[in-house]
Amino acid sequence: MTRPRAASERFVAQLPTRTKSRVQVIYSPIMEIRPLPVEVETEGVQGLIFTSANAVHAAALKGVDRNLPAFCVGPTTTSTAKGCGWQAEMVGATAEELVGHLLKRRPKSPLLHLRGENTRGNVAGRLTESGLTVGELPVYQQLLLPLTSEATRVAALDSPVIAPLFSPRTARHFADIWTGSAPLWLAAISQATADPLYSLDYARLKIAKKPTPKKMRKAVKKLVKHALRVEGGAVPD
Missing domain, CATH: 3.40.50 (Rossmann fold)
Known part of the structure; x- marks a missing residue:
């Protein structure tokens, strides 16, 4: 494994x-997986985006506001976010599906995508280009072994x-x-x-x-x- x-x-x-x-x-x-020494500022943020359970764990360690809605990719990330106290919703099995769902739904923004240092899909950039205000912040790093x-x-x-x-x-x-x-x-x-x-x-x-x-x-x-x-x-x- x-x-x-x-x-x-x-x-x-x-x-x-x-x-x-x-x-x-x-x-x-x-x-x-190692959490990054960053502060997560959520003042004015209307919701979070999680595309991995690792980001959820890092956000939980940093005490990120549990009252914010969390839009998640996949069942594992969603159940992890729920277990950590967020009102989490699965909005796709992939980042591509998440982007499509959020563009159709148009939730209140700005949103904040908490992610790893290395990521694919340019979620925040694509959503912002299509009219949603979405910031992003790496909260963990992935070290190769x-x-x-x-x-x-x-x-x-x-x-x-x-x-x-x-x-x-x-x-x-x-x-x-x-x-x-x-x-x-x-x-x-x-x-x-x-x-x-x-x-x-x-x-x-x-x-x-x-x-x-x-x-x-x-x-x-x-x-x-x-x-x-x-x-x-x-x-x-």
Whole structure:
């Protein structure tokens, strides 16, 4: 598992029991999330935009006003925001869908997009260009990490390795640092995440039908099934 440890453990916990019983799970986060030392000023702000659960956690640590409505991407970000006390609403499974929804709905502005240092989609810029006033502020950074020694060891063996990738940036980084000879079975949460992986010598690459944890779990389940059928034995995940 390549996500930060807590997110990886949540994902694994929600896999079907049979799938979990057929794999050896190895945690090797290749990205670390750290809150940035910034102040979030919300005077005059009419609502927040969250496109990741990491931004929600960072905002909560900084005591950002829970009375503001929160427009969120995806079920995980939305449930995280609700759990932290915001009146959160899911307005799309992707940043593209969020932009389209907000442009159609035209909520009161200005809005504030709290995000990571590295992000895609230019949410604030596109909304502002179309008539909504939207500011943006990075509240966390994403530090890239090498594979752990355990993951490196397994990558050099003969057993198939299943690697779920959840963002284009982590996929690019994984493609850069993977040097293993083990049969590689890849799951990508989106086409944009899959694109950097085509340079790898992999046995199979499966793209989730939708960029959601549920569809990624289904993709991983199918990869485990196929990998065991083709390769046999336990599959490191």
